[in-house]
Amino acid sequence: MHSFSRNLRQRATITLIGLLLFAVACLIFSGMTGSVSIPLADIPAALNELLHGQQSTLAATLLDLRASRAVSAFVTGAALSLAGVMMQALLRNPLADPYVLGLSAGASVGALAALMFMYAAWVVDAAAFGGAVAVSMMLYVLARRDLRGGTAAEAGTSQLLLTGAILSSGCMALVTLMLSIAPESRLRSMVFWMIGDLSGAQMRWMPWLVLIGALAFALRSARAMNVMALHAEAAATLGIRVGALRKGLFFVSGLLTASAVTSAGSIGFVGLIVPHACRFAVGPDHRLLIPAATLAGGSFLMLADTLARTAIAPQQLPVGVVTALIGAPVFLYQLHRLRK
Amino acid sequence: MMIGTCKLSLKAGQRQLIQDLDWLVQEGECWSIIGRNGAGKSTLMRALAGLRAPDGGHVSLGGRELADWPLDELARQRAFLAQSRSDAFSYSVIETVLSARHPYHDNRYWENSDDHAIAIKSLEAMEVADLAARDVRTLSGGERQRVAIAAMLAQDTPLLLLDEPANALDLAHQVSVMNILARLCREQGKTAVMIGHDLTLAHSVSTHALLLKGDGRWLAGAKAEVMQADILSDYLGHPIDVIQHGTRSIFIPNEETA
Numbered sequence: 001m002h003s004f005s006r007n008l009r010q011r012a013t014i015t016l017i018g019l020l021l022f023a024v025a026c027l028i029f030s031g032m033t034g035s036v037s038i039p040l041a042d043i044p045a046a047l048n049e050l051l052h053g054q055q056s057t058l059a060a061t062l063l064d065l066r067a068s069r070a071v072s073a074f075v076t077g078a079a080l081s082l083a084g085v086m087m088q089a090l091l092r093n094p095l096a097d098p099y100v101l102g103l104s105a106g107a108s109v110g111a112l113a114a115l116m117f118m119y120a121a122w123v124v125d126a127a128a129f130g131g132a133v134a135v136s137m138m139l140y141v142l143a144r145r146d147l148r149g150g151t152a153a154e155a156g157t158s159q160l161l162l163t164g165a166i167l168s169s170g171c172m173a174l175v176t177l178m179l180s181i182a183p184e185s186r187l188r189s190m191v192f193w194m195i196g197d198l199s200g201a202q203m204r205w206m207p208w209l210v211l212i213g214a215l216a217f218a219l220r221s222a223r224a225m226n227v228m229a230l231h232a233e234a235a236a237t238l239g240i241r242v243g244a245l246r247k248g249l250f251f252v253s254g255l256l257t258a259s260a261v262t263s264a265g266s267i268g269f270v271g272l273i274v275p276h277a278c279r280f281a282v283g284p285d286h287r288l289l290i291p292a293a294t295l296a297g298g299s300f301l302m303l304a305d306t307l308a309r310t311a312i313a314p315q316q317l318p319v320g321v322v323t324a325l326i327g328a329p330v331f332l333y334q335l336h337r338l339r340k
Numbered sequence: 341m342m343i344g345t346c347k348l349s350l351k352a353g354q355r356q357l358i359q360d361l362d363w364l365v366q367e368g369e370c371w372s373i374i375g376r377n378g379a380g381k382s383t384l385m386r387a388l389a390g391l392r393a394p395d396g397g398h399v400s401l402g403g404r405e406l407a408d409w410p411l412d413e414l415a416r417q418r419a420f421l422a423q424s425r426s427d428a429f430s431y432s433v434i435e436t437v438l439s440a441r442h443p444y445h446d447n448r449y450w451e452n453s454d455d456h457a458i459a460i461k462s463l464e465a466m467e468v469a470d471l472a473a474r475d476v477r478t479l480s481g482g483e484r485q486r487v488a489i490a491a492m493l494a495q496d497t498p499l500l501l502l503d504e505p506a507n508a509l510d511l512a513h514q515v516s517v518m519n520i521l522a523r524l525c526r527e528q529g530k531t532a533v534m535i536g537h538d539l540t541l542a543h544s545v546s547t548h549a550l551l552l553k554g555d556g557r558w559l560a561g562a563k564a565e566v567m568q569a570d571i572l573s574d575y576l577g578h579p580i581d582v583i584q585h586g587t588r589s590i591f592i593p594n595e596e597t598a
Contacts, residue, residue, distance in 0.1 A: 008450060009450055092426075092428045092429075093428060094428060094429060222449075223442060223449070224442075226431075226435070226439055227439050227442050229428065229429050229431070230427075230429075230431055230435075230436055230439050231422075231439070232426065233391060234389075234391065234420055234422045236390065236391060236411060237389050237390070237391065237414075237415060237418070237419065237420040238415050238439070238440060238442045238443055238495070239411045239412035239413075239414070239415030239416075239442060239443045240411070240442070241411060279429070279430070283430070283431075283432070283435075284429040284430055284431050284435075285431075285435060287449060287450070
């Protein structure tokens with residue numbers, strides 16, 4: 001049996017190195033691809049120019065634009081995917097996603113209101129973030145019982161899920177209301193925000209800070225998440241502070257989701273499909289699943305965004321359309337296999 | 341004293357299930373909790389496991405009130421087998437059993453080879469070692485139950501709390517699982533408290549029994565004292581006959597007055 005645990009560690013290392021290399025390859029690919037493609041041979045020179053802060057060639061300028069967009073795609077996809085893994089563990093439901101509790105609907109209300117009144121971009125971001133935070137506060141107050149620790153944790157998370165679903169549909173009603181009364185000229189930007197779009201995304205350090213903090217929390221809790229995923233409430237008899245873990249998962253996945261929708265709108269399916277596919281490929285053990293899904297989610301969104309800006313170039317698609325078009329059939333296929 | 345209760349009261353809504361239960365379980369004893377459906381057996385078991393707060397009185401383990409134990413230390417003292425399981429994710433059998441080693445490593449990310457050795461040994465004891473790589477969601481009810489008991493054994497605690505361990509097991513495995521539990525008590529000084537509906541099986545493996553009436557009343561004692569036909573008939577609400585078969589007592593419901 002000596003080899004069993006070593007094999008596990010080896011498999012984890014190989015998988016993660018592979019995914020890391022894949023992410024780098026995706027980054028280079030999205031740097032090369034576009035309406036004007038840069039040959040692979042020119043990439044090192046262009047990169048060198050960028051690093052020295054001078055962009056004299058077209059290649060360097062293009063690479064700068066594309067790379068910063070790809071990097072924000074990566075951090076957004078990674079955040080959504082990690083939030084999906086955490087939400088699925090919290091609700092003990094492999095079909096949950098980061099939006100299931102209505103955080104994105106809350107963000108939409110905020111962002112659309114700001115867009116409707118034509119506020120500046122940073123106001124839209126702040127309003128989106130505020131909307132998501134408001135919904136999670138409401139959830140916390142209304143479904144406190146499910147998130148409480150100790151002996152009261154016997155009730156499962158059905159109240160949380162139902163409250164989230166109701167809040168979500170309430171927010172969507174407000175969204176519909178705003179869309180129906182908004183002036184024609186603003187509709188397009190409002191709809192694009194809702195689909196999820198990376199064209200306006202800039203390189204920022206805040207999403208990275210949130211992602212790294214959340215990843216540290218998730219890795220620290222990975223063992224406990226396994227025990228809770230397996231034993232539900234009885235996890236307490238294995239020494240897990242179920243209430244505290246649920247609260248942690250709730251707030252950290254909420255922060256990730258809020259951060260992701262703030263920078264790119266509510267991009268669908270990434271937080272559902274990527275954790276699901278990763279669980280299928282590497283197994284449900286959170287110690288490997290968490291880093292694997294984070295890397296894969298980032299790479300997936302980078303590729304999807306590259307496709308979104310090249311598929312019908314020079315026109316750009318919102319990336320949410322691409323993820324949904326890829327996500328829906330893949331998900332149906334997996335669901336079908338699951339049922340068998 | 342291993343585990344005990346002091347003036348313990350448990351309620352389901354307004355209904356008083358158990359009132360003023362003063363009960364002591366000593367090391368090496370094997371207790372069966374017997375009562376009708378809804379008499380509060382599982383509620384009591386959850387209270388003993390610390391998953392449910394008492395409505396009065398308290399539970400203590402090793403002389404210390406349950407509420408005063410840190411959860412991780414408690415997890416090295418007692419293991420709990422829930423009545424039912426819902427498997428949401430496709431963990432393998434071996435991963436399920438390894439998760440029960442959680443209380444033994446706070447600061448390690450992966451399990452070590454000792455944990456694997458213990459997990460495999462537990463699976464072998466439950467005759468499910470050949471299922472180690474299987475997805476738990478594909479197991480039959482009885483196989484899943486034996487994997488759950490194997491996980492409990494891997495947790496390696498002095499006290500075992502089992503809510504219907506014989507659930508879904510075939511006849512042969514009911515007997516073998518019960519014998520393993522009785523042997524753990526006899527030979528390794530472990531303590532077991534279990535719920536069961538098969539009186540004959542309970543009588544053959546237990547040293548003691550706790551009867552619950554469901555209206556607050558209870559009776560605890562050595563099996564020879566409490567597992568008598570008239571007492572059981574009263575507590576189970578149905579006449580029961582006891583037949584001696586060699587050294588064994590066979591309990592059968594009396595059908596004529598049914």
